[in-house]
Amino acid sequence: MSRAAIIGGGVIGGGWAARFLLNGWDVAVFDPDPQAERKIGEVLANARRALPALYDRALPPEGRLTFHADLAEAVAGASWVQESIPEVLSLKHQILPAIAAAAGPDAVIGSSTSGFKPSELNAGGTNAIVAHPFNPVYLLPLVELVGDAAACARAADILRGIGMFPLTVRKEIDAHIADRLLEAVWREALWLVRDGIATTGEIDEAIRMGFGIRWAQMGLFETYRIAGGEAGMRHFMAQFGPALSWPWTKLMDVPEFNEELVELIASQSDAQSGHLSIRELERLRDDNLVGMMRALRRSDSGAGGVLRAHEAALPEQGEQDGLPVTAARQVPVTWTDYNGHMNETHYLEAASLATDRLLEMIGAGADYVASGRSFFTVETHIRYLDEIHAGDRLTVTTQVLGAQGKKLHLFHRLHRGDALAATVETLLLHTDLTTRRTSPPAPEVAGAMADWAARHAGMPAEGAGRFTGQRA
Amino acid sequence: MSRAAIIGGGVIGGGWAARFLLNGWDVAVFDPDPQAERKIGEVLANARRALPALYDRALPPEGRLTFHADLAEAVAGASWVQESIPEVLSLKHQILPAIAAAAGPDAVIGSSTSGFKPSELNAGGTNAIVAHPFNPVYLLPLVELVGDAAACARAADILRGIGMFPLTVRKEIDAHIADRLLEAVWREALWLVRDGIATTGEIDEAIRMGFGIRWAQMGLFETYRIAGGEAGMRHFMAQFGPALSWPWTKLMDVPEFNEELVELIASQSDAQSGHLSIRELERLRDDNLVGMMRALRRSDSGAGGVLRAHEAALPEQGEQDGLPVTAARQVPVTWTDYNGHMNETHYLEAASLATDRLLEMIGAGADYVASGRSFFTVETHIRYLDEIHAGDRLTVTTQVLGAQGKKLHLFHRLHRGDALAATVETLLLHTDLTTRRTSPPAPEVAGAMADWAARHAGMPAEGAGRFTGQRA
Numbered sequence: 001m002s003r004a005a006i007i008g009g010g011v012i013g014g015g016w017a018a019r020f021l022l023n024g025w026d027v028a029v030f031d032p033d034p035q036a037e038r039k040i041g042e043v044l045a046n047a048r049r050a051l052p053a054l055y056d057r058a059l060p061p062e063g064r065l066t067f068h069a070d071l072a073e074a075v076a077g078a079s080w081v082q083e084s085i086p087e088v089l090s091l092k093h094q095i096l097p098a099i100a101a102a103a104g105p106d107a108v109i110g111s112s113t114s115g116f117k118p119s120e121l122n123a124g125g126t127n128a129i130v131a132h133p134f135n136p137v138y139l140l141p142l143v144e145l146v147g148d149a150a151a152c153a154r155a156a157d158i159l160r161g162i163g164m165f166p167l168t169v170r171k172e173i174d175a176h177i178a179d180r181l182l183e184a185v186w187r188e189a190l191w192l193v194r195d196g197i198a199t200t201g202e203i204d205e206a207i208r209m210g211f212g213i214r215w216a217q218m219g220l221f222e223t224y225r226i227a228g229g230e231a232g233m234r235h236f237m238a239q240f241g242p243a244l245s246w247p248w249t250k251l252m253d254v255p256e257f258n259e260e261l262v263e264l265i266a267s268q269s270d271a272q273s274g275h276l277s278i279r280e281l282e283r284l285r286d287d288n289l290v291g292m293m294r295a296l297r298r299s300d301s302g303a304g305g306v307l308r309a310h311e312a313a314l315p316e317q318g319e320q321d322g323l324p325v326t327a328a329r330q331v332p333v334t335w336t337d338y339n340g341h342m343n344e345t346h347y348l349e350a351a352s353l354a355t356d357r358l359l360e361m362i363g364a365g366a367d368y369v370a371s372g373r374s375f376f377t378v379e380t381h382i383r384y385l386d387e388i389h390a391g392d393r394l395t396v397t398t399q400v401l402g403a404q405g406k407k408l409h410l411f412h413r414l415h416r417g418d419a420l421a422a423t424v425e426t427l428l429l430h431t432d433l434t435t436r437r438t439s440p441p442a443p444e445v446a447g448a449m450a451d452w453a454a455r456h457a458g459m460p461a462e463g464a465g466r467f468t469g470q471r472a
Numbered sequence: 473m474s475r476a477a478i479i480g481g482g483v484i485g486g487g488w489a490a491r492f493l494l495n496g497w498d499v500a501v502f503d504p505d506p507q508a509e510r511k512i513g514e515v516l517a518n519a520r521r522a523l524p525a526l527y528d529r530a531l532p533p534e535g536r537l538t539f540h541a542d543l544a545e546a547v548a549g550a551s552w553v554q555e556s557i558p559e560v561l562s563l564k565h566q567i568l569p570a571i572a573a574a575a576g577p578d579a580v581i582g583s584s585t586s587g588f589k590p591s592e593l594n595a596g597g598t599n600a601i602v603a604h605p606f607n608p609v610y611l612l613p614l615v616e617l618v619g620d621a622a623a624c625a626r627a628a629d630i631l632r633g634i635g636m637f638p639l640t641v642r643k644e645i646d647a648h649i650a651d652r653l654l655e656a657v658w659r660e661a662l663w664l665v666r667d668g669i670a671t672t673g674e675i676d677e678a679i680r681m682g683f684g685i686r687w688a689q690m691g692l693f694e695t696y697r698i699a700g701g702e703a704g705m706r707h708f709m710a711q712f713g714p715a716l717s718w719p720w721t722k723l724m725d726v727p728e729f730n731e732e733l734v735e736l737i738a739s740q741s742d743a744q745s746g747h748l749s750i751r752e753l754e755r756l757r758d759d760n761l762v763g764m765m766r767a768l769r770r771s772d773s774g775a776g777g778v779l780r781a782h783e784a785a786l787p788e789q790g791e792q793d794g795l796p797v798t799a800a801r802q803v804p805v806t807w808t809d810y811n812g813h814m815n816e817t818h819y820l821e822a823a824s825l826a827t828d829r830l831l832e833m834i835g836a837g838a839d840y841v842a843s844g845r846s847f848f849t850v851e852t853h854i855r856y857l858d859e860i861h862a863g864d865r866l867t868v869t870t871q872v873l874g875a876q877g878k879k880l881h882l883f884h885r886l887h888r889g890d891a892l893a894a895t896v897e898t899l900l901l902h903t904d905l906t907t908r909r910t911s912p913p914a915p916e917v918a919g920a921m922a923d924w925a926a927r928h929a930g931m932p933a934e935g936a937g938r939f940t941g942q943r944a
Contacts, residue, residue, distance in 0.1 A: 011701055087711075134682035135699055142682035165681045170669060177670050178678040184656040189692055197642060198649050204691025206650040208774040209637045210606040210614035212687035217760035219676025219684060220661055221737070222745050226753050227607055229483055233741040237734045239559075262709045265693070269705040273694050281698050288689035288773050295763030298806055299756055302680040334770055338841050339905065344849045345824050349817040369810050376859075377816045381940045382852040387908065409941060425940045433811065436859065467939040468853045468897045469881060 003028060005078035007071065007099060009036040012112050013084035014043030015137025017065065020080070022051050022138065023162040024060035029067045030074035037067055042279075047138035049391060050286040053332030054139070054293055054307050056353055057314045058393070071095075072102035079104070080158055082131065084112040089120060096126040108155045114179050117172040118147035131155055132176055133164075136282070139289050141165035141306045144176045163310035165303075193268065194261055201272035216292060217301045291334045320397050322459065324361065326354035326412070327396035331388055342388035348380065351412040351424035354396040358410060362448035364441070373442065375408055375428040383463050386421040393417060399456045401464060403449035406430040406438045411461045423463045475500060477550035479543065479571060481508040484584050485556035486515030487609025489537065492552070494523050494610065495634040496532035501539050502546035509539055514751075519610035521863060522758040525804030526611070526765055526779050528825055529786045530865070543567075544574035551576070552630055554603065556584040561592060568598040580627045586651050589644040590619035603627055604648055605636075608754070611761050613637035613778040616648045635782035637775075665740065666733055673744035688764060689773045763806050792869050794931065796833065798826035798884070799868035803860055814860035820852065823884040823896035826868040830882060834920035836913070845914065847880055847900040855935050858893040865889060871928045873936060875921035878902040878910045883933045895935045 004020040006013045009031035017027045017040055029040060044065075052059050068074035075081050081103050085091055092111065099109055110131030111121055121128050129147030134140040143159050145152040146169045156166035169176050175183060192198045198206070214223050221233075228236030273281060296304025317325035327350055337343035359365060359375060368374070388394065395415045402409035406429050414422040432439040441449065476492040478485045481503035489499045489512055501512060516537075524531050540546035547553050553575050557563055564583065571581055582603030583593055593600050601619030606612040615631050617624040618641045628638035641648055647655060664670045670678070686695050693705075700708030745753060768776025789797035799822055809815035831837060831847060840846070860866065867887045874881035878901050886894040904911040913921065 011699070134686075140682050140685065142678065144678070165677065167674060167677055167681070169674075171667075173667075173669050177664060177675060178682050180660050180664065181657050181675075181679065182683060184660040185653050185692060188652050188656040192649060192652065195643075195645075197645050200693035202639060202641075203649060203653075204693050205637065205639055205774075206614065206616070207653065207687050207691040208689060209639070209778070210612050210650050211654060212684065212689075212691060213612065213761060213764060213775055214606075214757070215679050215684035216688035216764060217680060217684075218757060219679040220657060221672035221676050221741055222753070223757075225741050225745055226750060226757060227483070229750060232750070233738040234734060237737060262706060265709060266705040269693055269697050273697055278698060278701060278704070281694065284771055284773065285686070285690060285695075285698060288768060288771055289685060291767030291770060292685060292688060292764040295767045295806070296760060298763060299760055301756065301760050302677075303685055306681070334767070338838070339846050339848065339903075343824065344852065345817060345821040348820045352815065352817050366810070374811050376811065376856070378856050379940045380816065380852075380854040380856075382854075384848070384850050384852075387848075427941050431811075465939050465941075467937050467942075468851045469899050469937075470939075 002026070002080075003078045004080040004082065005030065005075045005099075005103075007031070007074070007081065007083045007095060008085035008112075009033065009040045010084060011039075011043065011135060012133065012137060013082070014040040015047070015135060016082045016084060016112070016133065018044045018047030018051070018138040019162055019164070021063045021065055022047060022059055024063050025080075025162070026063040027065050028074040028078065029065070030069075030071045031067075032069075040065075043136075043138070046136070046282055046286060049283070049333070050136075050290050051138045052330035053290045053334070053390075055311045055314065056327075056329055057311050058317070058328040058330065060315060071098055075099055075102035075107075077104070078107055080108045080110065080155075082110045082112065083128065087114060087116075089116060092116070092121055093124050096121060096128050097124050099128075100126045106154070108151060108158060110155060115175045117174065119172060122147075127151065129155060130169075130172075130176065131159075132179075134178070136286065136289075139286060139293070141303050142167060142178065144169055144178060146172050146176060160310075161313075163306065165306050190261065190265070193265055199272070200265060200268040204272070217296060219302075287333055290332060294332070294334065317395075320395065320415075323397035323399050323413075323456070324358070325395055326357040326361075326398040327394070329394055331390055331392045331394055333390040336390050340389075342390075342392075344382070344384065347382055347384060347388075347414060347422050348424065350394055350396055350414055351380075351382075351422075351426065352377075354398050354412050355410060355426060355428070358398045358400075358452075362452065363445050368442070368445065369433070372433045373439070374431055374433055376431045377426055377428050379427040381425040381466065381468070383423045383466075384421075385423070386416060386419055388414075388416050388421050394421075399459060399461060400449070400452040401425075401456070401461055403446075403453040406440055408449055411464050425464050474498070474552075475550045476552040476554065477502065477547045477571075477575075479503070479546070479553065479555045479567060480557035480584075481505065481512045482556060483511075483515065483607060484605065484609060485554070486512040487519070487607060488554045488556060488584070488605065490516045490519030490523070490610040491634055491636070493535045493537055494519060494531055496535050497552075497634070498535040499537050500546040500550060501537070502541075502543045503539075504541075512537075515608075515610070518608070518754055518758060521755070521805070522608075522762050523610045524802035525762045525806070525862075527783045527786070528799075528801055529783050530789070530800040530802065532787060543570050547571055547574035547579075549576070550579055552580045552582065552627075554582045554584065555600065559586060559588075561588060564588070564593055565596050568593060568600050569596050571600075572598045578626070580623060580630060582627060587647045589646065591644060594619075599623065601627060602641075602644075602648065603631075604651075606650070608758065608761075611758060611765070613775050614639060614650065616641055616650060618644050618648060632782075633785075635778065637778050662733065662737070665737055671744070672737060672740040676744070689768060691774075759805055762804060766804070766806065789867075792867065792887075795869035795871050795885075795928070796830070797867055798829040798833075798870040799866070801866055803862055803864045803866055805862040808862050812861075814862075814864075816854070816856065819854055819856060819860075819886060819894050820896065822866055822868055822886055823852075823854075823894075823898065824849075826870050826884050826896075827882060827898060827900070830870045830872075830924075834924065835917050840914070840917065841905070844905045845911070846903055846905055848903045849898055849900050851899040853897040853938065853940070855895045855938075856893075857895070858888060858891055860886075860888050860893050866893075871931060871933055872921065872924040873897075873928070873933055875918075875925040878912055880921055883936050897936050 132144040335346040807818040
């Protein structure tokens with residue numbers, strides 16, 4: 001079991017703790033704040049709701065969370081130590097040597113600093129790297145790594161193992177990469193509000209109704225490459241480069257940061273979002289992020305690609321009741337509907353993913369499909385036996401009822417915890433993807449089908465073979 | 473039939489043309505470029521693939537597209553005239569008076585200008601407003617409106633009618649709102665590339681793996697409000713305000729725009745995205761946007777809220793074969809799977825939406841659910857009769873097979889064009905949402921159920937009442 005030490009347990013430290021815990025790491029927290037346990041608990045509650053919902057497979061069992069009054073005790077035995085204390089260099093200079101003294105020689109010591117460079121952090125002779133994450137740390141993949149190349153390489157491996165996207169920065173610079181871009185927008189946005197051009201709400205609309213949704217999947221340059229059309233990036237640059245000399249920003253100057261500006265921004269923000277508590281906003285944000293990141297899985301773009309790669313590395317499930325577990329997952333809130341439970345469509349989606357897994361198991365997975373052969377579903381019968389809710393753990397077993405010639409007859413059981421929540425009976429026909437007509441399966445696939453059918457023969461299958469509305 | 477005139481048919485003009493056409497407007501194009509018809513055709517092909525995929529209901533029949541060699545002929549009778557010619561003020565000063573002379577007194581004359589203010593555009597006494605859209609215009613909702621208040625108000629109504637989000641800017645300013653933010657990021661990004669801190673690809677990752685995906689749903693200020701935690705926006709400002717005086721950006725200065733910088737950016741962009749053609753990139757972008765925007769529908773956030781509001785205003789469908797049409801839509805590419813056709817799950821999703829529509833028709837829609845009563849599906853039988861592909865028009869009819877007490881027995885037929893592609897037989901039970909137990913429907917709902925059942929009694933329902941694998 002790997003262990004992470006979290007030094008400083010605010011929103012960012014709590015997010016790191018949740019990310020490690022939900023990926024099966026033990027987490028030891030050091031934070032003198034008497035509220036630390038409560039605060040981390042709240043972040044963790046959000047994370048348990050959202051992070052597993054990104055994946056179509058179950059994450060490993062959660063690690064153990066402990067709190068320590070002694071920094072050295074928290075750090076001992078940790079392969080990752082993450083410092084997330086306030087952004088004050090003198091404080092960091094006190095804590096980093098204490099971490100270095102307690103940490104093992106191979107431990108990664110990461111700092112969540114938004115702005116400081118490794119040369120500043122390590123002025124006292126320590127060996128921390130910048131490992132700068134983005135809120136919510138349990139959902140967003142990005143971590144900027146800056147510092148010693150060997151340490152960054154070790155850190156990158158660990159981060160990929162917990163489903164994150166390490167971006168190693170080539171040269172140290174104040175605020176790394178992303179926060180430089182954010183700071184630029186922040187300064188311009190403050191001008192726009194101060195000058196009465198737009199409110200905070202209008203600026204948010206200008207972002208999320210337009211370029212924000214573009215950037216979520218391609219970023220800045222790839223988006224502009226497309227805008228250049230067939231003529232490409234050089235054409236785009238020629239067209240918009242000259243704007244650099246136009247008065248399109250007020251960025252040559254900085255707005256004065258005073259009480260009046262704070263009040264203006266804060267009161268507009270209250271008008272915009274004050275009807276929702278921070279907890280409600282967090283959940284809205286998380287549900288939206290989960291939905292959008294799940295949408296990006298399909299094309300492997302950005303965060304969707306990170307998810308898929310991480311999911312492929314998650315452990316296989318075993319057996320239950322003598323049947324293979326073909327799906328195990330947490331139910332995302334995006335699968336629920338106006339009745340406050342999992343929508344009927346997603347009972348079939350879960351069963352469909354279980355069918356895909358069974359097909360992999362008989363040698364009819366992605367490679368087989370690439371060779372021009374597959375199975376098409378021709379008939380499905382679903383019995384909805386119990387409600388399923390967001391956050392429920394769903395386990396699907398699959399029984400092979402029949403395997404004759406091109407026919408593959410499956411019986412999925414959907415379990416919510418220990419309760420049987422649905423059965424899905426499915427008939428598939430082997431199909432040639434070129435002619436789109438039925439065809440005999442490859443001999444090795446036919447053999448595997450027959451083996452599974454023989455293994456499951458004689459097992460009960462209550463609810464199979466029934467028509468809709470048939471009396472029990 | 474409303475008519476829009478599109479003056480200048482590049483990527484932006486073509487996007488406007490597609491947005492109007494697919495929302496049922498006739499579109500008249502004036503563009504002296506001999507390639508204009510081809511270029512608009514390509515944008516329109518993309519739009520036909522993507523825009524209808526956002527909605528769970530069919531858009532109105534497409535309008536008529538015409539090309540005109542004479543500007544006045546194109547403009548005559550148009551209620552919206554959109555100028556999207558190159559960003560050169562002297563050219564705009566030639567074309568705007570010609571438009572004004574040919575346009576009706578109530579026509580909105582919009583300019584797609586990224587940077588010019590209405591006072592600059594109208595220096596020659598014209599009455600255009602800024603109507604600045606974002607690429608791809610057929611998908612992104614945002615249009616910044618600047619200029620005469622009455623004209624902006626009329627424009628806003630029309631834009632909402634074609635599914636867009638008008639943002640009226642309070643004061644005119646160079647580059648309006650969104651492009652000021654974009655310009656700030658662009659300048660900072662050019663510095664980062666020029667100074668060798670990051671490549672174009674790394675900057676794109678820094679955006680899309682982190683804040684980009686945050687911004688797509690909430691923008692800048694609401695995101696930071698959450699970062700401030702319970703203490704809110706004032707706390708956030710106190711924490712990060714001081715960074716304004718730190719050297720976190722190079723924005724006090726502008727990088728020199730020279731051949732070397734263009735070459736550096738363009739060659740990095742080639743390395744990052746050169747393996748995909750612009751067409752492939754466009755389709756990848758559009759599929760991602762459709763997927764993310766559809767994900768945002770659930771919470772009504774940002775672009776998702778715009779979609780839902782527009783969809784609710786789309787026309788109802790009528791009857792087919794004596795049965796009500798309960799769903800009519802285009803199949804999004806996100807509904808297809810590795811077999812190159814619509815995945816089995818979405819046959820049920822389409823039927824489930826048809827069930828929802830039928831429930832609305834019998835008085836058991838959103839208000840009824842809010843009163844604590846609903847119908848739960850207990851059993852479903854699907855027969856997959858034909859493949860369905862992305863872009864296909866799908867029409868669902870619903871036959872009420874039975875309505876006795878709490879039982880509602882439905883038979884959906886999914887048609888791909890004229891062909892029957894599936895049947896979905898569904899049994900629902902009326903349920904009390906408080907006790908989660910079955911209960912009798914309200915009398916008026918029971919009455920409507922009975923009426924529909926009587927109307928459909930005796931009609932054939934081939935394929936109903938069968939079990940999985942039953943011989944035909």
